[in-house]
Amino acid sequence: MAGASSALQSKRPIGKATRDAFGRALEALGGDYPDVVVVDADVSNSTRTEWFGKKYPDRFFNIGIAESNLVGVAGGLASCGKTAVISSFAAFITCNAYDQLRMAVAYPGLNVKVVGSHAGVSIGEDGASQMGIEDVSLACSLPGFVVIVPADEASTRAATKALLDYKGPVYLRTGRPDVPKIYPDEPAPFTIGKANLLRDGSDVTIVANGLMVASALDAADELAGSGIEARVLDMHTVKPIDREALLAAARDTGAVVVAEEHLAHGGLGSAVAMAVAEQHAVPIRFVNIGDTFGESGTPEGLLEKYGLTAGRVVEAARQAVSAKKNG
Amino acid sequence: MSENVESLQQRAKAIRVDILRSTTEAGSGHPSSSMSAAEVVTALYFGGFMDYDPKNPHWPDRDRFILSKGHAAPVLYAAMAEAGYFPKEELMTLRKLGSPLEGHPNMVRLGGVEASTGSLGQGLSIGVGHALAARVDKKTYHTYVLTGDGELGQGQIWEAAASAAKYGLDNLTCIVDRNHFQQTGAAEEVLNMDPIDGKFTAFGWQTQVINGNDMHEVVTALKRAREVKGRPTCIVSLTHKGQGMLKLLEKLGDTNYHGKPVKPEDLDAAIAEVEAEAGV
Numbered sequence: 001m002a003g004a005s006s007a008l009q010s011k012r013p014i015g016k017a018t019r020d021a022f023g024r025a026l027e028a029l030g031g032d033y034p035d036v037v038v039v040d041a042d043v044s045n046s047t048r049t050e051w052f053g054k055k056y057p058d059r060f061f062n063i064g065i066a067e068s069n070l071v072g073v074a075g076g077l078a079s080c081g082k083t084a085v086i087s088s089f090a091a092f093i094t095c096n097a098y099d100q101l102r103m104a105v106a107y108p109g110l111n112v113k114v115v116g117s118h119a120g121v122s123i124g125e126d127g128a129s130q131m132g133i134e135d136v137s138l139a140c141s142l143p144g145f146v147v148i149v150p151a152d153e154a155s156t157r158a159a160t161k162a163l164l165d166y167k168g169p170v171y172l173r174t175g176r177p178d179v180p181k182i183y184p185d186e187p188a189p190f191t192i193g194k195a196n197l198l199r200d201g202s203d204v205t206i207v208a209n210g211l212m213v214a215s216a217l218d219a220a221d222e223l224a225g226s227g228i229e230a231r232v233l234d235m236h237t238v239k240p241i242d243r244e245a246l247l248a249a250a251r252d253t254g255a256v257v258v259a260e261e262h263l264a265h266g267g268l269g270s271a272v273a274m275a276v277a278e279q280h281a282v283p284i285r286f287v288n289i290g291d292t293f294g295e296s297g298t299p300e301g302l303l304e305k306y307g308l309t310a311g312r313v314v315e316a317a318r319q320a321v322s323a324k325k326n327g
Numbered sequence: 328m329s330e331n332v333e334s335l336q337q338r339a340k341a342i343r344v345d346i347l348r349s350t351t352e353a354g355s356g357h358p359s360s361s362m363s364a365a366e367v368v369t370a371l372y373f374g375g376f377m378d379y380d381p382k383n384p385h386w387p388d389r390d391r392f393i394l395s396k397g398h399a400a401p402v403l404y405a406a407m408a409e410a411g412y413f414p415k416e417e418l419m420t421l422r423k424l425g426s427p428l429e430g431h432p433n434m435v436r437l438g439g440v441e442a443s444t445g446s447l448g449q450g451l452s453i454g455v456g457h458a459l460a461a462r463v464d465k466k467t468y469h470t471y472v473l474t475g476d477g478e479l480g481q482g483q484i485w486e487a488a489a490s491a492a493k494y495g496l497d498n499l500t501c502i503v504d505r506n507h508f509q510q511t512g513a514a515e516e517v518l519n520m521d522p523i524d525g526k527f528t529a530f531g532w533q534t535q536v537i538n539g540n541d542m543h544e545v546v547t548a549l550k551r552a553r554e555v556k557g558r559p560t561c562i563v564s565l566t567h568k569g570q571g572m573l574k575l576l577e578k579l580g581d582t583n584y585h586g587k588p589v590k591p592e593d594l595d596a597a598i599a600e601v602e603a604e605a606g607v
Binding site: 037054058059061064066068069071072073075076077079080081082084101102103104107108109120132171 | 446
């Protein structure tokens with residue numbers, strides 16, 4: 001039954017974690033992208049940049065547990081023509097080194113790829129201090145940054161190639177647990193700034209990213225059983241947001257739900273609300289962590305406790321449809 | 328371009344005058360923080376320590392200078408104008424709307440600026456990135472970073488120092504402009520970082536302590552830094568904040584003089600003092 005389940009309990013086949021997919025993609029692409037250098041702050045066996053490091057030791061530097069220096073070094077490498085990839089836990093790299101991201105990367109607009117792993121409450125038992133739940137908000141607040149939250153392993157592979165091809169600063173969010181497969185085919189469709197339409201529908205649009213895309217699809221299945229046809233958009237790029245897809249969604253379906261594994265403020269919900277409000281205001285409902293820290297627990301238990309389930313998406317969709325009818 | 332000490336001293340004087348004129352014209356800025364570093368910056372640009380091409384500021388093989396103490400932008404701009412990156416008249420656009428000579432250096436708007444700085448403590452990390460890039464690319468360029476002494480309170484400096492030592496970056500030189508003052512008072516009183524050379528030595532750096540307002544000592548120290556193998560060099564450059572206008576500052580009763588331009592009515596006296604500086 002989709003209603004009570006978190007994304008990790010979806011009936012969809014489970015694939016690799018997005019951090020694993022990123023690590024393998026970086027390793028695989030290393031030969032084709034000789035300008036790529038990777039700098040680590042002693043978490044490469046968690047973020048998976050160690051696989052690149054083992055294959056290309058001359059282009060891999062572990063500078064110790066020092067995120068501020070990590071970002072500054074990456075800025076220096078990028079200003080010498082390198083594509084600098086840096087990765088740490090999402091919480092540490094965006095919160096600890098925010099000013100360095102601002103000064104050494106965003107302000108000069110350098111070609112640095114910032115990969116925040118272990119994002120969201122789905123990291124599980126390690127608890128709130130390790131959970132990046134405001135990382136997307138912070139990354140979106142860096143002028144000129146592209147911000148990407150991929151849904152599964154195939155789209156993470158595609159995103160990794162896309163961000164290496166893109167010239168400029170990018171934040172990519174990855175997660176710890178294995179997640180359901182959304183895209184069975186290779187390569188997954190992926191264009192920076194262009195949402196993927198996963199399912200068409202005329203009654204409501206569910207805009208989701210990260211592991212909430214699986215919950216959005218499960219929710220759409222359940223809604224269809226009660227006669228509500230939901231459109232599902234994988235909004236993997238939070239910035240720049242796909243205004244065209246959102247405008248079409250608002251016009252065609254008249255109601256929107258935004259689902260993300262992030263704080264209520266400053267993430268996908270804020271970006272969608274701003275775009276829809278400017279272009280074609282319709283009722284919007286939000287599924288997210290709210291305005292609170294997480295805690296320790298199993299990933300499934302935490303996703304359920306913080307309302308990141310297909311059931312909550314269904315509920316939100318019904319409210320949005322109802323608001324449309326009553327509005 | 329490699330000049331003798333006497334010629335470098337003349338350049339440093341011209342650069343000090345430009346610092347004074349441009350900040351007084353702007354009506355804001357940090358002339359005293361800039362003037363303390365005039366010998367070091369002059370020696371780097373004109374003493375044969377850096378290969379660069381003002382017509383092609385992004386030439387990949389150039390030597391690099393990163394001004395971590397970004398508020399001393401006027402000394403960087405004055406040296407760059409002397410070197411021919413832009414006409415000297417443009418110095419008078421400092422801090423004005425539309426000018427690439429922003430209050431703190433912006434690498435996007437002014438070619439030849441190697442890092443956008445102004446948030447203290449970050450330049451040495453960026454210098455480590457430049458030095459590592461040289462190693463990856465098997466290039467021989469050298470990267471110089473100038474920090475303040477108050478700036479050493481930022482922990483990132485020591486993160487960068489440790490990482491530079493780990494990788495044995497002998498293509499990196501950090502110069503600490505030890506002018507003894509920061510915004511609210513004496514550096515030793517705000518947060519005592521002595522011994523500065525001892526700290527860098529403990530991190531694995533080669534260190535030298537010099538009189539940074541003596542061109543002979545500056546040139547000798549920079550030469551030595553190029554000869555060190557297997558480890559980065561730190562030059563603790565003992566200077567005076569506002570060197571060149573110390574008599575004026577004494578008269579004004581403000582030996583720190585942080586973030587204040589010389590008033591238009593005092594400008595002639597300041598310039599006269601710079602030009603009368605002993606030993607030149």
